[in-house]
Amino acid sequence: MLVSDDIQALSRAVSGPVALPDSPEFAAETFAFNAATVHRPDVVLGAETAQDVAAGVKWAAERRLPVAVQSTGHGADSAVDGGLLISTRRLQELQIDPVERTARVGAGVKWRTVLEASLPFGLVGLHGSSTDVGVVGYTVGGGLPILGRAHGFAADHVRSMEVVTADGALRRIDAGAEAELFALMCGSKGNLGIVTELEFSLFPLGEFYGGGIIYPGADAALILAAFRDWLPSLPDDASPSISLLRLPEMDFVPEPLRGQFVVHLRFAFLGSSEEGDSLLAPMRAVSRPLMDTAGPMSYLDVDQIHMDPSDPLPFMDGGALLKDLGEETVADLLELAGEGSDCPLLLVEIRPLGGALARAALSRAGELPNAVSGRDAAFLLFVLGFNMPPVAEAVAAFVRGILAAMAPHSTGFTLVNFHGVPGDEADRARAWSPAVYERMRAAKSSYDPGNLLRFGHTITGVPSVT
Ligand SMILES: Cc1cc2nc3c(=O)[nH]c(=O)nc-3n(C[C@H](O)[C@H](O)[C@H](O)COP(=O)(O)OP(=O)(O)OC[C@H]3O[C@@H](n4cnc5c(N)ncnc54)[C@H](O)[C@@H]3O)c2cc1C
Structure with a gap:
């Protein structure tokens, strides 16, 4: 248990603010973009310099306290309970x-x-x-x-x-x-x-072409089949994705779409207006768009392609890598999340991988591949729902349920940024290939033998501090 001498020692060692749970700054220092997650560390340090981070970690290591880090809280999939939370948001170089x-x-x-x-x-x-x-x-x-x-x-x-x-x-x-x-x-x-x-x-x-097409959800089967057949025609300079959206009555949703079930095709392309229009033509013909914003785009507007919420919201998400988007995969997905299903999720998204994503990166890391796994997968399935009453329980059950039901179509792995709530050790390990996971465990033994960094998507296999 921390005593006031401990806190004074931390405050003396750093230049940034140190806040305890009963202090007025604590809520703001620990606040996460994912507002469903409320962190409860023993103490939070608002680091102002790299030396603050080093001093904070050293201080925690001397007391065998676990350490977590947060910048924006976009990835706050689980709450920090106890220990030291280091906020890096002041590190703005x-x-x-x-x-x-x-x-x-x-x-x-x-x-x-x-x-x-x-x-x-x-x-x-x-x-x-x-x-x-x-x-x-x-x-x-x-x-x-x-x-x-x-x-x-x-x-x-x-x-x-x-x-x-x-x-x-x-x-x-x-x-x-x-x-x-x-x-x-x-x-x-x-x-x-x-x-x-x-x-x-x-x-x-160079030239940039981007935007989205929103179709009626009733045409989801037609559009997903067309999407699958269209993908092989695209160069690697084109990155599309598609999602089933149940749009809430909220400000970030354009007025005419509020409360509707729709299909959202997103398209980002490094090329001219003519090439972009020509690549997108088959998807423009497939159904009657409710909204079509694709065209030459100022890159500053790039967030308009996905239209993700920019204000903090409570959410729960999860993801899995898919082997294919074959007829059975699409049929199963639509049965779970299509029109007429009881799916309460805001978003059920498919992102095609491939192209440069499939190629291992050896160039910058010499002979050593980096830790990014899942390059063999064809698609990423990502699901997200609002984690707030009255739908919170239904959303949590559905996130787990849809990933379990789609497991036969999955490679068995996921990407750590899309993993969602970290589960047990076997579940957390799904974010890396077995070979990478073993390398990470070996490195953890040398660089963090006391398992100080053990929040969130943590790996285990080394003794925990008690
Ligand atoms: C609206 C939205 C859109 C997204 N889109 C994408 C996308 O297109 N592609 C994609 O890959 N991901 C995407 N993500 C996921 C996002 O990349 C992860 O949630 C990521 O962890 C967010 O980083 P952060 O620093 O903003 O969040 P934080 O919650 O502050 O950090 C999340 C985690 O990142 C690690 N971390 C943060 N800072 C450090 C540090 N200084 N040193 C070491 N580890 C650190 C820690 O494990 C921490 O718990 C999206 C998330 C949201 C909410």
């Missing part, structure tokens, strides 16, 4: 190198900030469906980008990082310095250390 085509960011930077700084140089980073997400939490989870089929996972393009390991040491690592730790940090989530700074590649952006 940002440097763009337009010549080297790199960005260097502090651990609190969101993708929107990178985008606004890099776009004037004609460069973009590999963010996902919402630029409100934190760069570091997303990237250490692999990072499945909106342009993933063209460029691969975000973790494939990390150049270097600064990381605090469980002994409190601040290390700068890359493909040459502590190569195995570096390779594994790219995809192993927060299991092996807390990143304070990340350097990664940016990509030149």
Whole structure:
């Protein structure tokens, strides 16, 4: 149990604020974008520098207290209970190198900030469906980008990082310095250390075509079959996805669509208006769109492709990698979540993988593949519902139920950023291939033998601190 001397020692060792559960700042310091998750650490540290993170971890290690990290709380799949929570949101350093085509960011930077700084140089980073997400939490989870089929996972393009390991040491690592730790940090989530700074590649952006088509949910069977048949015609520069949406009566939903069950095709394409229109033509003809926003797009509007909520909301989600989108897979999905089903979920989404996502990234990590797994899968199935009364229980049961029912179509694995609530050890292990998992366990034994970093999507196999 912590006594006031302990808290004073932490406050003396750091420059950022330290808050206890009974202090007025505690709620704001621990608040998560996923408002269903309320963290209850023994103490929270608002780190202002990398040295604060190192001092916080060292302080916790001396007291054998577990340590968690949060930037935005977009990935707050489970609550932190006890221990030290380090908030990184004040770590806002940002440097763009337009010549080297790199960005260097502090651990609190969101993708929107990178985008606004890099776009004037004609460069973009590999963010996902919402630029409100934190760069570091997303990237250490692999990072499945909106342009993933063209460029691969975000973790494939990390150049270097600064990381605090469980002994409190601040290390700068890359493909040459502590190569195995570096390779594994790219995809192993927060299991092996807390990143304070990340350097990664940016990509030149030429013409960009993007947006979405919204169809009546009644045509879901037709549209999903057409989607499957259309995919082989697309180049890797095109990244589509499709979802069944039960849209709530909420502000982030465009007025005419509130309360409706619809199918949402999303499309991001690195090319001209003519090519984009021509690629999309078969999907425009398949049913009568209720809304069609696809066309030449300013990249600053990229969040309009998925239209993810930008305000904090309570939600529960989960995901699984699929082997195919064959007739049986589609039929089973529609029986569970199509029109006439009792599905209470906001979103049931299919993201095609393949292209550069399927190719292992050896270039930056020398001979060592990084920890991103699931490259052999054809699709990602992702489901999400609002975790609030009166539907919270039904949503939780449905998230689990739909993933269990779709298991015959799954590879048995998932991506850690889309895993949802971490379950038991076997469930958590589904986020990595067995080979990567064994490498992570070996690294955990060397870098975190006391299992200090043991919240969330944690790996086990090493003795826990008691
Ligand atoms: C609206 C929305 C859209 C999304 N779209 C995509 C998408 O398109 N592609 C995709 O891949 N993912 C996507 N995600 C998932 C998202 O990438 C993960 O939830 C990610 O963990 C969020 O990172 P964060 O830092 O913003 O969140 P946080 O909740 O702050 O962090 C989540 C976890 O990341 C790890 N982490 C955070 N900071 C650090 C650090 N400094 N060092 C080490 N570990 C750290 C920790 O394990 C932490 O628990 C989306 C999530 C939401 C809510």
